Amino acid sequence: MLVGLETRGGVATLTLDSPANRNALSTRLLAELQDALATAIGDDATRVLVLTGTGPVFCSGADLKEQAPSGAPVTGAFPDVLRAIWESPKPVVCRLNGTARAGGLGLVAACDFAIAPDTATFAFSEVRLGVVPAMIAVTVLRRLDPRAAAEYFLTGEVFDAARAVEIGLLTRAVPPGDLDPAVAHYTGMLLKGGPESLAITKQLVRTVPALPVEEGLRRMADLSAERFTSPEGQEGIRAFMEKRPASWIPPRDPS
Structure with missing residues (x-):
């Protein structure tokens, strides 16, 4: 399994669990994430979703090795995954376990809240590969300051967590040791809402x-x-x- 699902106390935690390739968005991972989202959203006992990952990287973006043989993009269930998170009637909190790049930032932006360690870094690296941040633009451009979106989409420059908060990509950046308490703070508040x-x-x-x-x-x-x-x-x-x-x-x- 590349995506774990655990529900406790009304909170369903969905975990990207493919650290060997930095939780890259492979066809299999996307299909499993789509299924896990459907299960969590459809569970009456689940009130809040938390999306996170294992290892030092939350998500590195598209699985380039998987796309290389044909040269065509393997998007799999990515549009459906982004739609499911964005339209979920249940709040979704992104608990970034670390760095995120490219397509991974589409997931971050689709969530209602995004909490990251202040050591994490971010980049929209697509243009440096000769491709474009097409699908993720749908969610990301609804979050980012327009000037910042132009800056980072066009340059591919790496930026830190403090800057990510400033431009609207993250809700909060906290010391690594404070990550779980910060996420619990938000999920606890959300559980009080009808x-x-x-x-x-x-x-x-x-x-x-x-x-x-x-x-x-x-x-x-x-x-x-x-x-x-x-x-x-x-x-x-x-x-x-x-x-x-x-x-x-x-x-x-x-x-």
Whole structure:
């Protein structure tokens, strides 16, 4: 298996486990990742997804050895994987175990949160190989500052984790020893949110800024009223008033 899947306390951890080739995006790894995503997203007990890897590199991008014989790109399930992460109704946290390059940054950008060790480095290295960051541009360009996107897409220059935070690629960069606590901080907060509310709010973040003000206010007023009267909204309000956890919060893991 090149992709592991473990679920505990409402959090499904998907692990790229091909350290020998730096978790490169081979056809097999992509197919397994697509299956693991479908399983986690379809599991009612799973509330949050964490995407991570093994070894010193999170993901080195496309498996160039696999593509070499034909000269044609072997994209496999990559578009479907990016779509599944981006459109997941459940929040996805990327826990970068280390450096990422090229296609690996498409995965990072597709996730809702991205936490990395401050020792990690990044690069969009495609142009130096005579190719282009085509598919990953769909997710990456929705995250990066436009000037920074032009700078790093066109030069292929390596940049550090602090710069990755500054330009919008990462949510946070922390000392390596603080990586797991930082990820747990976010997953813990996400588990407190109503599942339906989280899914809807993910969409709001992406769609509302593009709406005309008048239309946005009208649609959001309707949505607000709908959510306050929804079963999930009513349960959340009762839980708050009764000073108890909402029914959707998973029980604490005894381990």
